[in-house]
Amino acid sequence: EAQVTQNPRYLITVTGKKLTVTCSQNMNHEYMSWYRQDPGLGLRQIYYSMNVEVTDKGDVPEGYKVSRKEKRNFPLILESPSPNQTSLYFCASSPNRGSDEQFFGPGTRLTVL
Amino acid sequence: EDKVVQSPLSLVVHEGDTVTLNCSYEVTNFRSLLWYKQEKKAPTFLFMLTSSGIEKKSGRLSSILDKKELFSILNITATQTGDSAIYLCAVAPRDTDKLIFGTGTRLQVFP
Numbered sequence: 001e002a003q004v005t006q007n008p009r010y011l012i013t014v015t016g017k018k019l020t021v022t023c024s025q026n027m028n029h030e031y032m033s034w035y036r037q038d039p040g041l042g043l044r045q046i047y048y049s050m051n052v053e054v055t056d057k058g059d060v061p062e063g064y065k066v067s068r069k070e071k072r073n074f075p076l077i078l079e080s081p082s083p084n085q086t087s088l089y090f091c092a093s094s095p096n097r098g099s100d101e102q103f104f105g106p107g108t109r110l111t112v113l
Numbered sequence: 114e115d116k117v118v119q120s121p122l123s124l125v126v127h128e129g130d131t132v133t134l135n136c137s138y139e140v141t142n143f144r145s146l147l148w149y150k151q152e153k154k155a156p157t158f159l160f161m162l163t164s165s166g167i168e169k170k171s172g173r174l175s176s177i178l179d180k181k182e183l184f185s186i187l188n189i190t191a192t193q194t195g196d197s198a199i200y201l202c203a204v205a206p207r208d209t210d211k212l213i214f215g216t217g218t219r220l221q222v223f224p
Contacts, residue, residue, distance in 0.1 A: 031210065042216035043156070043201065050210055058211055090155060098212040099145045099205030104155035 002027045004105035006091050012111045013081060021076045021108050023091030031094045032074040033058070033102065034066065036087040043090070048098060049074055081112040115140045117204050119215035126222055130192050134218045136202030137184040144207040146185050148176055151199040151217070159187070159200075192222045 004025045013019055025032065033048035035058075045058030049068040063085055065077040074093075078085060089108045094100035116139045126132055138146065145163045149156035160169040162178035162185060169176050173192075178185045189196055199217040206213070 033212070035214075040216060043203075043214040045211055045213070048210055048212075056210070059213070097205070098210040099147070099161075101147070101158040101161060102156075102212070104157070106155055 002103070004091055004093055004103050006089075006105040006108050008108060009106060010109050012113065014113050015082055016080050019078050019081060019110075021078075021089060021091075021110070023074045023076065023105060024072050025074075025091075025093040025103070026072065027093060027095075027103065028071065029093035029103075030071075030096050031098060031100065031102075032068065033092045033094075033098065034064070034074070034076045035090045035092065036060065036085075037090065037107075038087050046076070046089075050097075081110075083112050086110060086112050115204070115206060115211075115213050117202055117213050117215035119200075119202050119218050121218060122216070123219045124221070126192055126220070128193055128222055128224050130222075131188065131190045132192060132220060134187040134189075134200050134202075134220070135184060136187070136215055138202075138204045138213075139183065140204045140206050140213065142207035143180065144205045146178055147203045147205070147212075148185070148187050149201040149203065151201055152197075156201055189220075192220075194222050194224055196220060197222045 034046040047066040049055045091105040092102040094102040148159040165180040203214045
């Protein structure tokens with residue numbers, strides 16, 4: 001089944017403890033992206049990647065890192081999480097560009113205490 | 114600064130009603146506009162619009178783009194309770210591969 005998977009789905013952590021949220025897609029898509037969704041602010045793009053080893057900042061990249069070492073995986077790294085990074089995170093992929101139809105993962109609800 | 118604004122923020126209707134959701138945008142070098150539906154989980158794709166005046170249709174849903182006035186509408190006719198969701202509008206600029214989302218319209222359809 002064609003899908004985008006994220007792990008973990010739920011995570012409660014404490015300020016400053018490094019964490020990684022994994023994202024994987026099995027559709028051989030070139031483009032992958034991370035978003036956070038907050039009440040009243042909608043979906044905001046954190047980082048995106050056009051291909052392996054090519055990443056770019058979205059609108060809210062501060063406090064996050066990403067890497068794209070393999071086409072199928074695009075992990076989101078929070079080196080030192082803070083409470084303002086408490087949010088619902090979505091990974092998405094599309095065949096070629098951000099302007100294509102994007103397929104979203106199920107979401108990761110992160111709480112930073 | 115690129116911006117996408119959706120209205121209304123929230124809408125409550127009865128089954129059978131027709132609704133119109135609005136999306137206006139300010140983006141340098143427009144490439145495309147996309148509509149997504151978000152129920153309790155991840156957004157799912159509805160439409161992609163690139164040309165003015167050409168209606169995209171899928172069942173009871175339809176959408177059209179006006180590139181001169183910089184807006185799009187999403188129409189849902191004969192609404193059903195299953196249409197209850199947040200509807201998200203997003204715009205893709207031509208010179209980057211970012212995607213800029215509006216804050217969404219929450220639609221609630223009651224029987």
